[in-house]
Amino acid sequence: MDGSIASPSHGADNTPVLEVRDLRTVFLTDAGPVRAVDGVSFSLGAGETLGIVGESGSGKSVTALTLMRLLEEPARIAGGSIRFQGRDVLAMSQRDLTAWRGDQAAMVFQDPMTGLNPVLKILRQVTEHIVAHGRMPPAAARKRGVELLRRMGVAAPERAAGSFPHEFSGGMRQRVMMAIGVANDPSLLIADEPTTALDVTIQAQILDLLRGLNRDFGTAILLISHDLGVIGTVCRRVAVMYAGEVVEEAETAAVLADPRHPYSWALTNAVPRLDSPVGARLTSIEGTPPDPLHQPPGCRFEPRCPFRISRCGQEHPPLMEVAPGRRARCWVTADGRTLPRPSLPAAAESERPLLDAAPLLEARGVEKHFTLPRKSWFAPPATVHAVNGVDLALHPRESLGIVGESGCGKSTLARLLTRLHQPSGGSVLFEGRDITTASAAELRPLRPRLQMVFQDPYASLNPRMSVGDILAEPLLAHRRVPSRKVAAERVADLLGTVGLKPAFATRFPHEFSGGQRQRISIARALALEPSVVVADEPVSALDVNVQAQVLNLMLDLRQRLGLSYLFIAHDLAVVRAFCDRVAVMYLGRIVEEGVADDVLSRPLHPYTVALTSAIPDPGRQRIVLGGEPPSTLHLPRGCAFRARCPAARAECEAPPPLAEVAPGRRVACHFPGVLAPSQTAKLETVA
Known part of the structure; x- marks a missing residue:
């Protein structure tokens, strides 16, 4: 069994556009060769779409770069073959490669x-x-x-x-x-993670472009992603990679419905869905992939596998046929059996928010305008209207989600509520105290109870400090510990709280993965025992498995420590899984607010309907929003969403107030509910 992915015939001579056999790429290091791609085989016919999915470090991008011959020393192609329309790519001269790249084969980075x-x-x-x-x-x-x-x-x-x-x-x-x-x-387009960290609406538009290229021009597409939901909306077939090799390949729909490798099973169930129970834990795989310098003798996933048997640790499995048209590298499913659905506990009663209690953090008519430098002495100063009158309240033990496209003012609002920015108008209250104009000295005693987790953990951690020093710094600065020895003990406790080993205290930020760095950022925020944590896009750039780990950790911490979260994200499915209530922002304003289940399952504002319809889910009908939000330099008159709204009417020339349409439910729309999710099928061509 050579592990190839079968593909139907296309064209008169049945020659595949791309045919890869037993491809092996190594990186030559002082410690030995690192096998980044280890025996990958597949073929791709004209007009076909193939997805490659897996965690960071699984070999996806190295496979793509190898196919285009873009790797340089110390990388080396150690074996296998790559044929493009029958031509041997590995035998091409540099001149042939220059003529081939960008003309017959192209790559989107x-x-x-x-x-x-x-x-x-x-x-x-x-x-x-x-x-x-x-x-x-x-x-x-x-x-x-x-x-x-x-x-x-x-x-x-x-x-x-x-x-x-x-x-x-x-x-x-x-x-x-x-x-x-x-x-x-x-003839061939390779797209390497083309939608990572993009807004859900922009992501949907990019995926639409890929589908259109495949449909209208017969372009063969190789799409690389860590998200099976993204793969499922574009690709008919999928290859799941782990530790440099393909561990499962089949029709995408079959893998999504019934994965036959435990790693595919975990990836499928780690993705939050809009129909998941609110507050329920996500499936995640603890641990990390094996050291590529010292691969285990048996199955490479065995140390992390919840279904492993004794044979898994002793004998390396080949890519076997486990069902007609399906192959998996697994001894557990080799006899055709299926893997069970995950059973995860729902949110405990002790986690329920105290909505009747006084708000911990509150915004009343908050505004923030930034004046830009003049382009010339004679030009008037330009003003960016980032936040334009926001009313919001966060209660004890509550998780409040704020969602919207990039540029809608989410991160600016977070910085206003934590007083990293001073509002241009309105007021901010924390634990009943007005902190709108509080000085740095007045804010200092409040800082320990109001902490922030930033989007990019690497940029927010000092690269010259060890993790132990990073976590001890706030404890010593606020005199929460009497000595460095006690601080070190507290650091060990903090690392254990976020699921990291106390021995990691001596390491530096660059020695950790993205998910581990985000755990360190959370530990730093918890060091001073806050009552409110503002998390700004804490999982947006993480693999789905690491994302599930971080979300589960934050849910556990809320239950154990009674935290309140202001959780900012552009992924509505993540917000649906984590938050009790949600506020949807557009152009610096809140356009809809309410209980997460109500807002995301039965949206009333047309913008919220468009956001929920754009979530990558095979078969989902959606609204296509044309263009991008208006410029914050010149705010539109009337409803800010009017220019992009498929249901806009003449009445929308007047600005709609954020009005309560049901208990706890507010919508800024003259016609709430006029664009129901069930109507999206007729609006798919709206631009």
């Missing part, structure tokens, strides 16, 4: 900001491959470049063509990368 040249205008970068490969002269290429930007959904492409990458949002930059990738109508 994970981070568009590093993939785009910051000193070249957008149009120059889109047309570069067209001209270089001799497809058309420069004048015609410029026309095609503008048309490509328009096809990718870039607003005002003629104006955007003269912009630089830094002037675009993350979603717009990813659209530019897509335009570059398809500029020469390639």
